[in-house]
Amino acid sequence: MNSLLDTFSTELRRGTLTLAVLSQLHTPQYGYSLVQRLEKAGVVIEQSTLYPLLRRLEKQEIVTSTWDTTESRPRKYYVISKYGNDLYQQLKSEWATMTVELEKLIEGDGDSGAD
Amino acid sequence: METVELIEVYVYEVTRRLPENNREDIALELQSTIEDMLPESYSEEELMEVLKKLGDPAKLAAKYRDTPSYLIGPRVYDAYVEVMKLAVPWAILIAILVQIVDSVLSFSVDEPLIPAITGTMGMLIGSVVEVLIQVFFWITLTFFLIDRYAGSSDNLSEMMGGQKWNPLSLKNVQIIPKKKIIKRSEVVFGIFWSVIGLLFYFNADRFIGVYRQMDGEGLRMVMPVFDNPVLLSYWPIVVVISALQIGVLLYKFKEKLWTRKLAVTNAVMHVLSILVLVYIASNPALINEAVGPYMVDLLEIDYTSFDNFINWAKWTVIISIVVAVAIEVFDSFRKANMRI
Numbered sequence: 001m002n003s004l005l006d007t008f009s010t011e012l013r014r015g016t017l018t019l020a021v022l023s024q025l026h027t028p029q030y031g032y033s034l035v036q037r038l039e040k041a042g043v044v045i046e047q048s049t050l051y052p053l054l055r056r057l058e059k060q061e062i063v064t065s066t067w068d069t070t071e072s073r074p075r076k077y078y079v080i081s082k083y084g085n086d087l088y089q090q091l092k093s094e095w096a097t098m099t100v101e102l103e104k105l106i107e108g109d110g111d112s113g114a115d
Numbered sequence: 116m117e118t119v120e121l122i123e124v125y126v127y128e129v130t131r132r133l134p135e136n137n138r139e140d141i142a143l144e145l146q147s148t149i150e151d152m153l154p155e156s157y158s159e160e161e162l163m164e165v166l167k168k169l170g171d172p173a174k175l176a177a178k179y180r181d182t183p184s185y186l187i188g189p190r191v192y193d194a195y196v197e198v199m200k201l202a203v204p205w206a207i208l209i210a211i212l213v214q215i216v217d218s219v220l221s222f223s224v225d226e227p228l229i230p231a232i233t234g235t236m237g238m239l240i241g242s243v244v245e246v247l248i249q250v251f252f253w254i255t256l257t258f259f260l261i262d263r264y265a266g267s268s269d270n271l272s273e274m275m276g277g278q279k280w281n282p283l284s285l286k287n288v289q290i291i292p293k294k295k296i297i298k299r300s301e302v303v304f305g306i307f308w309s310v311i312g313l314l315f316y317f318n319a320d321r322f323i324g325v326y327r328q329m330d331g332e333g334l335r336m337v338m339p340v341f342d343n344p345v346l347l348s349y350w351p352i353v354v355v356i357s358a359l360q361i362g363v364l365l366y367k368f369k370e371k372l373w374t375r376k377l378a379v380t381n382a383v384m385h386v387l388s389i390l391v392l393v394y395i396a397s398n399p400a401l402i403n404e405a406v407g408p409y410m411v412d413l414l415e416i417d418y419t420s421f422d423n424f425i426n427w428a429k430w431t432v433i434i435s436i437v438v439a440v441a442i443e444v445f446d447s448f449r450k451a452n453m454r455i
Contacts, residue, residue, distance in 0.1 A: 031144060032151035048170045051144065052178040073147045
């Protein structure tokens with residue numbers, strides 16, 4: 001029962017991950033700083049999911065990356081691209097509509113019994 | 116092992132599973148990420164905790180890889196299964212036929228029968244298994260290559276199946292009702308028996324005969340039942356009938372279900388076969404001359420009862436065939452006329 005719940009919530013969350021990650025990339029972030037920011041906001045994302053996701057976003061030219069070698073250890077910084085930002089805005093409004101719609105459905109759940 | 120080395124080993128375990136060209140980049144990023152996650156001076160336990168968080172290197176590598184980890188993708192899976200279903204029965208049929216033809220042609224009359232049969236059975240199983248492995252391997256390999264290298268287009272299934280799907284194409288689809296369907300196995304077995312029949316017809320002098328238990332040597336053929344030159348004089352008509360039979364079977368294969376036209380063709384074919392059978396059987400010279408005296412001697416009966424026995428046997432065979440064929444023909448018309 002619980003594992004089924006896990007499956008569903010993972011599925012539910014998976015679609016929102018890209019949105020969550022993109023929202024944090026308006027300033028350059030390296031892998032671990034991004035993890036911390038997301039964690040602080042309460043968004044749970046496995047690191048083993050995050051890093052491949054960042055690479056994929058880079059390949060799709062949604063984010064760009066640069067290696068910073070000035071500090072003690074080299075870090076790869078990711079930042080959202082112009083194209084990525086356009087996509088992010090559309091995705092954001094898509095999300096807004098979706099939550100409103102879903103909210104209506106879930107709210108309606110309560111009074112369907114009264115009919 | 117030093118903790119720094121442990122990080123290297125972890126990174127290596129991930130990157131060795133990845134394509135060469137982005138290994139270095141991923142390795143560097145992973146390395147710095149792991150170090151980011153660790154405090155200034157860390158213990159081995161803390162490192163283990165961090166690595167545990169990152170998880171199994173194989174799983175992490177799989178997430179980095181773009182190519183899927185399945186062999187036959189969903190785009191070609193249907194076509195793959197279809198081709199398998201088509202190829203496997205034919206491959207088995209051909210493997211069995213080749214093996215039987217080979218055994219029959221190499222069988223010598225001096226050999227005891229039973230060991231020869233069991234030997235052939237063993238070889239049959241072996242060659243069927245071998246052919247199946249070959250068929251599975253080559254078809255799977257072909258589809259794997261198509262799936263992997265035919266580009267990333269979504270219309271691959273269209274390439275395989277012909278056209279893009281359109282609701283209008285539903286008009287061309289024929290729903291085959293279960294009761295009218297002609298099983299593929301029926302056709303395959305039909306062809307199998309036709310070829311086996313022909314094989315034994317041409318080798319009747321070596322297989323169809325009077326068998327006797329020989330002391331210590333098992334079953335051996337004493338003499339053939341048929342007069343071979345007489346039997347073989349009918350060869351053109353036998354070959355033509357067999358070819359027609361196979362033709363009708365292939366027609367059944369193509370139609371997939373019983374139609375009136377097919378039922379008629381099938382019936383005509385059966386009547387023709389029976390006529391030929393009766394025609395050949397009615398030749399009194401068909402039975403080997405030597406069989407009569409031999410049996411009379413062996414069973415201590417007179418010639419008249421032997422002749423009666425032969426006639427009785429002939430007609431029993433013919434009548435049973437006629438009855439079986441009549442049932443099949445009747446059934447085929449019933450199925451053809453059935454409404455969906």
